[in-house]
Amino acid sequence: MIVVAGATGALNGTTVEHLLKRVPAGQIGVSVRDIARARHFADRGVRVRQGSYEDPAALRHSFEGADQVLLVSSNDPHADAVSLHRVGIEAAVAAGVQRVLYTSHQGAGADSPFHPARDHAATERLLAGSGIAWTSLRNGFYAHSLGWLLGSWQETGVITAPADGPVSWTDRADAAEAAAVILAGDRAFDGPVTLTARQAVTFDEVAAMASQLSGHEITRIVVDDEQWIADKVAAGTPEAMARMTLTTFHAAREGRFAGVGPLLAELLGREPRSVADQLADNIAA
Incomplete structure (x- = not known):
């Protein structure tokens, strides 16, 4: 069971x-804080x-009978994420899980200026x-974050950052999707694996893409x-x-987020979505 x-x-x-598209539903379990939200x-x-993570006994019960468990990283900025993750790992070990997968982040490192990267490394x-066997899915920085970081560039014509x-x-x-492919597949991935889009870009390049896609000049301004x-x-x-x-x-x-690799595309069997795709969606919205 997964x-x-x-x-x-x-x-x-x-x-x-x-x-659910790859394995029978009876071979899948979910561990959730609120079971009513998992009715579907x-x-x-x-x-x-x-x-x-706050209830170790319940977590162990939710992992019962699992061959593989996929742990999600805590997104609570006020929590001791590493301690919470330790609870998840220990619950998996106690439940007899054979492999733990964990949603990590590209650039995980104890010396990173980006604090979540230190939590992932720990x-x-x-x-x-x-x-036990483990796989750390070092996902690239999620592109939906661009919506907040870029600001109201569509209204102002300026990316200020x-x-x-x-x-x-x-x-x-x-x-x-790549996590599902790994979980459902026969190929073992041991230790950290990096899953990124094909291209790493700066905000200067994002502004150039936005200009081309929108048909209006978008200016990049660097601020202190x-x-x-x-x-x-x-x-x-x-x-x-x-x-x-x-x-x-x-x-x-x-350069902590600059690396790119082919694995995500290989797992998906297609090209991953790009920054240009994300910008096009924002323009169309």
Whole structure:
């Protein structure tokens, strides 16, 4: 059995949808905080059990009988993510799971300016010491984040942001589908694997793409880090959130998100969605 944790979320919920196209529903289980929100899976024959990182006993029960478990990384900026992930790993070990897969992030590293990357690196160390087989899915930076980072460029004709670096913006749905392909397939992936779009681009290049797609000139303006923080706070973003987001730019400047590879396309059997695809969707919306 394959059990997917956090299956009512956008990422792992999409993975379950793709699994249902590849394996019988009776071979799929989900571990969710609120079972009522997973009714649409239960109605299709998926085993639904309550489980969360805050309830180790329930989590172990939700993993019962699983050969593989897909853990989702915590997205709570106020939580001790590594401690939560440890609960998930220990629950999988206690349940006799043979392999744990984990939704990590490209650029995971203990010395990264981007704090979530440190949490991912620490979680990978826990997986390596768990004594069971593991796969860390280092997904490229999710492209839907561009909507917030680029600001209201369609109205202003300007992309205003701090200095950046190339990022292999990757469609979250593509990453979710790739996870399903790995879970349902016979090929073993041991340790970290990186799943990215084909191209890493800077905001200068994004502005050029946006200009071509929209038919209007889009200008890229680089602003000082502290000025960007001040502007975000003035617009209503909590300062702590703005400063955390700024570390995305710091990490990009160091090339932490610049790597690209062919594996995502190989798993999908098609080209992954690109930044241009994302921009075109935004323009059409």
